[in-house]
Amino acid sequence: MKKIIVFASGxxxxxxxxxxxxxxxxxxxxVSVFTNNASAKVIERAKNHQIPVEIFSKNDLLERNVLQKVAEIDPDLIILAGFLLKFPENIIERYPNKxxxxxxxxxxxxxxxxMYGMHIHRAIINNKEKETGISIHYVNEHYDEGAIIFQAxxxxTDEDTPETVAEKIHELEQKHFPEIIEQLLKE
Structure with missing residues (x-):
């Protein structure tokens, strides 16, 4: 069975x-959830499913401590699901396209x-966009510039607010993210 680590901040x-x-x-x-936020609700959610949680500081992330813990698990895929820190190059180099x-x-x-969360949704409304969506992409050393795997x-409408945009986006994420992860693991 393949192993997944999820990084989340919220x-x-x-x-x-x-x-x-x-x-x-x-x-x-x-097999594990990693978070940089000791008060994140993701900790409780993971524990409710008996998933071990690693809580770390930004320094731990930069000083290779997190890389060492990830390497001990040796995951097949690392998923960033609302993880707000820039992902370190040492982990990206160790797990290319994973x-x-x-x-x-x-x-x-x-x-x-x-550009995350409500900052994005406000910008989309302020710019009067007619559509938005989600992007699932590989992580590289630059924010949001890795190869795109999937978009929906x-x-x-003119009646949409940042809050309604957030709801629409959340529905897309919940529907597509697990399916795309599964497809990647089957390849």
Whole structure:
């Protein structure tokens, strides 16, 4: 069975959806959740599913401590599901094309440093976009610039607000992220 590590910084709804999805398959299992936020709700979600959690500091991430813990697990895939720190090059180099991220916009638009969550949704509304979506992509050394694996879009109306955009994006993430991870693991 293949091993997945999930990195998350916040509520962990996507992480939990991935955990639940793979608990019903023989393809892979989420074996650990890593977080840089000691008060993140993802910790409780992971523990509810008996998934071990590693809590680390930004210094741990930069000083190879996290790389060492990841290497001990030797995952087949590393998933960034709402992980807000820039992913370190030492892990990217060790696991090329085995780290994927989900981004709440249609890249290359609305990507880069500082472009996450409601910042993106507000920018999309302010720019009067007619559609938005999600991008699942490989992680490289630059924010949101890795090769795109999958995109799904959703139409917007003049009545949409950043909050309704967030809801639409969340639905796309919950539907597609586990399926795309499964497809990658089968390849």
């Amino acid at each position: 509520s962990g709804t996507n992480a939990e959806k991935i955990i639940k999805h793979f608990s019903k398959t023989e393809i892979a299992k989420v 780290i994927i991220n989900i981004h709440p916009a249609l890249l290359p638009n609305y990507g880069g440093k500082g 879009n959703v139409a917007l």
